[in-house]
Amino acid sequence: MATTDLGKARLAAMSVLFANGVIYASWGTHVPTIKDKFDLSDSALSLSMLAVALGGILIMAWAGRWIARVGSAHASVRSALLLSLAAFGILLVPQYALLLGWLALYGAMSAINDVAANSQATVIEATFQRPVIGSLHGSFSLGGMVGALVSSGWQAMRWPGTWHLAMVCSLCALLVLSTSRWLLPEPQPSHAGADAGEGAHAHTQEIEPKLKRHLVVLGCLSFLALIVEGAMYDWTAVYMRDVARASGGFISAGYAAFSIGMALGRFSGDPVRARYSEGSLVVASCALSLAGLGMALLLPGVATALAGFLLCGLGTANIIPVMFASAGRAALAGGGSASNALAVTTRLAYMGLLTGPVIVGFIAHHASLRIALAASLVGVVAIALSAPKVLRFGR
Numbered sequence: 001m002a003t004t005d006l007g008k009a010r011l012a013a014m015s016v017l018f019a020n021g022v023i024y025a026s027w028g029t030h031v032p033t034i035k036d037k038f039d040l041s042d043s044a045l046s047l048s049m050l051a052v053a054l055g056g057i058l059i060m061a062w063a064g065r066w067i068a069r070v071g072s073a074h075a076s077v078r079s080a081l082l083l084s085l086a087a088f089g090i091l092l093v094p095q096y097a098l099l100l101g102w103l104a105l106y107g108a109m110s111a112i113n114d115v116a117a118n119s120q121a122t123v124i125e126a127t128f129q130r131p132v133i134g135s136l137h138g139s140f141s142l143g144g145m146v147g148a149l150v151s152s153g154w155q156a157m158r159w160p161g162t163w164h165l166a167m168v169c170s171l172c173a174l175l176v177l178s179t180s181r182w183l184l185p186e187p188q189p190s191h192a193g194a195d196a197g198e199g200a201h202a203h204t205q206e207i208e209p210k211l212k213r214h215l216v217v218l219g220c221l222s223f224l225a226l227i228v229e230g231a232m233y234d235w236t237a238v239y240m241r242d243v244a245r246a247s248g249g250f251i252s253a254g255y256a257a258f259s260i261g262m263a264l265g266r267f268s269g270d271p272v273r274a275r276y277s278e279g280s281l282v283v284a285s286c287a288l289s290l291a292g293l294g295m296a297l298l299l300p301g302v303a304t305a306l307a308g309f310l311l312c313g314l315g316t317a318n319i320i321p322v323m324f325a326s327a328g329r330a331a332l333a334g335g336g337s338a339s340n341a342l343a344v345t346t347r348l349a350y351m352g353l354l355t356g357p358v359i360v361g362f363i364a365h366h367a368s369l370r371i372a373l374a375a376s377l378v379g380v381v382a383i384a385l386s387a388p389k390v391l392r393f394g395r
Contacts, residue, residue, distance in 0.1 A: 014135060018146075020080070021140035021147060025144040025148045031048075034048065040096070052104065054104060057350060057351065067343075071185055079116050082109045088165050121136050122342075134321045151164065208334065224352060225380075226350065227355065229352075232255070234360075235364075244300045258309040259313065265285075265315070273318070277388075285318050286384035
């Protein structure tokens with residue numbers, strides 16, 4: 001570790017989540033391929049998407065313990081390789097029933113990789129006393145953009161989808177392997193006389209009740225943030241077409257505007273977090289998210305909607321990185337494992353990403369899409385009111 005500086009450690013951790021983002025976007029562009037291959041109805045296709053989410057949620061608790069035992073550096077590399085293999089195999093599965101199981105496996109590998117990378121970010125921040133987690137999440141967003149662009153070009157050339165995933169997954173695996181030596185080992189317990197067995201126990205012990213309550217609160221706030229994020233990913237195109245009356249390429253531009261805002265916000269979030277308190281950053285982020293989505297809902301023209309979604313992305317971008325960083329830091333401060341703590345928080349958080357689009361769809365069906373998206377902002381207000389106090393835990 002003596003020869004590993006902050007830049008190399010950050011680059012290695014960013015490579016892990018960049019690869020995750022590329023793979024996520026790449027397999028996502030083949031959802032229509034899967035639908036055609038098995039002649040799936042919309043409900044059957046939705047079940048496939050649900051399998052991915054459930055695979056990730058169900059593995060979280062075990063993932064935290066395993067990462068704590070082997071270390072986030074080792075877990076990041078191994079899970080990235082398994083994720084690459086799982087994604088490559090999606091288009092090779094011959095039957096729909098087997099596809100559901102394979103997609104659950106893919107979702108599990110993606111979730112383990114996510115927890116491992118965020119745990120590594122906590123280690124880097126603790127070692128160098130510098131914020132880095134925002135740039136990691138930004139690299140995932142950047143990876144998603146790169147993956148989507150490469151996929152679009154590949155499909156435009158009408159080249160085989162299996163070769164596309166083979167290329168993408170191979171290159172992502174090589175990227176992670178090429179930077180893996182710069183990942184940092186976990187700090188060892190400092191109490192005197194601890195042997196290897198005691199050290200392992202320190203990383204796998206039960207989370208003490210006060211810390212667990214804090215992690216659950218962080219998870220609930222993250223849940224609220226990901227409801228908004230999930231709604232933006234799934235409903236912006238519908239909003240642009242049906243409410244803003246956009247046509248042609250402008251229909252998908254709402255999603256692009258939000259994604260660009262997310263990437264810009266996350267890459268710029270670390271310097272802001274280094275200068276100001278996390279509570280202040282989250283409150284400002286919530287205000288920007290409220291202003292952006294409020295603009296899109298109150299002034300539903302094409303230009304104002306795009307500007308609003310961009311601002312909403314900028315605002316939403318840093319809420320999750322701050323919550324995850326706080327969870328990992330609180331665990332390390334108490335002598336525990338960042339991965340165990342993150343497993344508690346992320347398991348609750350990703351439920352928001354899963355249920356957000358469903359909640360918005362239910363409200364939109366009974367009222368309107370504008371009202372449904374406005375209702376999601378109630379959670380943003382709750383985050384703004386709660387975050388300053390919650391983020392002072394353990395400081």
